[in-house]
Amino acid sequence: MGEVQVPAEKFWGAQTERSRNNFKIGPEGSMPHEIIEAFAYLKKAAAYTNAELGVLSEEKRDAIAKVCDEILDGKLDDQFPLVIWQTGSGTQSNMNVNEVIANRSHTNAGGKLGEKTTVHPNDDVNKSQSSNDTYPTAMHIAAYTKVVKHTLPALEKLRNTLDEKAKKFENIVKIGRTHLMDATPLTLGQEFSGYVAQLDYAKKAIENTLAHLKELALGGTAVGTGLNTPKGYDVKVAEYIAKFTGLPFETAPNKFEALAAHDGIVETHGALKQLAVALYKIAQDVRLLASGPRSGIGEIFIPENEPGSSIMPGKVNPTQNEAITMVCAQVLGNDTTISFAGTQGNYELNVFKPVMAYNFLQSAQLLADAMISFNDHCAVGIEPNEPRIKELVEKSLMLVTALNTHIGYENAAKIAKTAHKNGTTLKEEAINLGLLTAEQFDEWVKPEDMVGSLK
Template sequence: MRKEKDALGEVLVPEDKYYGAQTQRASENFNIGNERFPQEFIQAHAMVKKAAARVNHRLGLLDAQRAQWIEQAADEVIAGKFDQHFPLVIWQSGSGTQFNMNVNEVIANRAIELAGGQIGSKSPVHPNDHVNMSQSTNDTIPTSMHIASALSLKKHLLPELSALQKELERKAVEFAAIVKIGRTHLQDATPLTLGQEFSGFAAQIEMAREAIENTTDHLYELAIGGTAVGTGLNTKQGYDRLMADELSKITGLPFKVSRNKFAALAAHDAIVELSGALKTLAAALMKIANDIRWLGSGPRSGLGELILPANEPGSSIMPGKVNPTQSEMVTQVVCQVYGNDVTIGMAGSQGNFELNVFKPLMAYNILQSIRLLGDACRSFRERCISGIQPNRKKIDQNLKNSLMLVTALNRHIGYDKAAEIALKAWREDKTLKQAALELGYLSEKEFDAWVKPEEMIAPEK
């Protein structure tokens, strides 16, 4: 152990750790759960420290040597070299002060090491005076929330959504000629093609992706430069713009200064908005996953119209059973995302005066939702969608047995007579043709000419 000092006195810190006294105190004071800050968030915060070192040097506030040490240490944090030195859980100060100091201390101590100094000495690099220069927890944490979310969308979720959409579109083309019975209210309806059904799935993913992309403009607005309450105390004029520019260079994303830093610190509406868009995606995935597992139900006593990939044995007691596990995985992820959205909505509404103090919770939940949805989309595409095959025999059987093909007769004999045919066929367990001929409403030739499922899947030319 080594002795370090903070404003409250001496603290013993493990000799092999790069964090310092404030992190050690927090790890003891907040021993709650095991929900730790995601790596994406740690990396984003280190990017803020890296950018600040550059900007502060450019503004003449930080000498070149310290700036270089801080930047190198921040790069190593971004690369994941010191992941084990970030032990804090999200259940801490609602501003994220302890996490911010954890990052400051790790970067400072690594910078001290690079300078040939003694870790824990705060010389020649101080965690507050140098690493946290021109910053406050209150503006850096929301900045990192936006950076981490935007990068996670770009690198993980949006590419997976595009890939899933393309795979569903490919299946729509592959299944374009397969006519099947439609279903509304869980009851038989008029025909459509399996391709048309899958095109609906693809369109849902496309619209959900567009909804998420539409949130990024607000996400690109950064709180940095607001410091403690939004006024920019302890910064130089132009610092905020330079920080946004620098972070854009580091990330490749078009970050800009928030239009109002008081709102950026006191509320996190952009995160609430993004969470709502993620919920839209979750709702689409719930619909798609449920439809696919129902269409694949059986294999003999269910709908059985789709043959789903057999990825693993489905039962510990029933031999040969195969379950729609990928759909079940997706629907569980959706439930978690729904819960995260409720949490984010509640947390986002709890800003008091100049600060929202639910930042760590919001950061954790939004990044978990992004990560889970991206992973789920990839797995669902690779292990379910791409391997789906139609059960043509069952599709044809269900189509021919449907009473709703009678809808094709509406224009020829009227709704009432068509309904009478359908009800007679249902009650007497007869085919539509048998019921129609027995009632004498049309001839066999007319029935065959008018009731053609393949001509019921689009407007008449």
């Protein structure tokens, strides 16, 4: 392929530079840093496993491990310039890591860049590995770590805030709405309890996918057969990764599935999509309930964080709601990309790996950030507007539903329609129509008795 000029001060080599020159698509260095960190963990684990199984010297093991630790400490962040939009197996990013580790370990030992290295990028750093099993392993390490350490804690935080609100608002009777139209009463606490339940189900859905996501492809090498690996390598290397990360990773029971189909990524992101759907509904409801301040529903107050208009003085907008719902839209789009990419497992290898990793990690991080922001700058400050809530309950025609069992559906409907037509109250029309007395109306139509006992 001819010579290629590599910047003299960089630790990467020819394969990285070729990719850098051939794939100038999007911003340089767009390969997620979480993937690079995951590679550092797996390369360190591979070095320890290979040494333990007698196919790599302890000296080379230590040299490789030292550079991996430097990567994890952020000391070599400028050495990974490649983009997502490269080969679909992620081969060039695997080689980027191999070359950096080999060259950096050489300079750590007193050598100079450009000299032949004592640690070889393929024979030593990549020993017992293929890009076809390292990249999906990095995907799972990065995805699992992001979800467990970022997304789920943020979800739990928001869930607990909304649960506190549900308990605080449990005795505030308000009007319900279905089809965006007035319906029978419920409490504000009951309404918020629905949001809590949505988040509980989303959390459970995510957690139920993690068993698949923690399975690692490493040890499958090129097509899943484990060619060129010592016996027991796959189990041992997963144990080392679990040890170094502090997370319960294990070897995939079927490496053919692990290389050719990334259903674990598709599955977990599907649960993230469920979370996005729930968050959109919650944020949308809160935004509408807080609409106003004088011409909207206005049943709740949300924090006023910043001016909302460059032309309308005093206007304040539900900006946190808008931000999190935009994040939800992005996650739904990412799910479409991941779902399609998941279909691209042609025979023994899926070749849409980088775009799956990028979209997954973006979704998991965006959801985490958005939930924390929404929690801290909106949810914690939600308060009821009780006078407005009471006003709307008293004006609602749907309280007539309480009369169904006393005077029948048709008579109750007649009262509601007449009151709406005449702009009068239910009580006035019930009496005018001669269907019941004032005393009967007051006894039978009690909003607080219409909310049931369900929590």
